[in-house]
Amino acid sequence: MNQQLSSERVYLFSISLSYKRCEAFYRPGNNSVIVTADTGHRVQIPSSRLRTFVTKQGIQGRFRMIINNNNKIVSFEKIG
Template structure:
C-alpha cells in the first residue's frame, strides 16, 4: 500500500482469468470481484471496472488501482 499526497491508497495485483470465468461479470447480481493485492489486502472491485479489460482470452495482467479517502476508485489501469 503506497500513500499518495491526498492520503489515498494504491494497490497492485495480478489477474489471470479465462474468458469463461469472466462471463460471470455480465450476469445479473454479480456486481463485484474480490482480489488479493500484493500487500495481502483483499479488495473489492466493481465488475463494471473489470469488463473493459476482458478479451477473447479472458483477463490476464498486472493492474494498479488508486482509491481516495472514501474508498472510491480514482483510477484503475492495466500496467503489464
C-alpha cells in the same frame, strides 16, 4: 511550508482468468470481484471496471487501483 497529506491508497495485483470465468461479470447480481493485492489486502472491485479488459482469452495482467479516503476509485489501469 504547508504540506497536504495524500489520503490515496494504491493497490497492485495480478489477474488471470479465462474468458469462461469472465462471463460471470455480465450476469445480474455479480456486481463485484474480490482480489488479493500484493500487500495481502483483499480488495473489492466493481465488475464493471474489469469488463473493459476482457478479451477472447479472458483477463491476464497486472493492474493498479488507486482509491481515495472515501474508498472511491480514483484510477484503475492495466500496467502490464
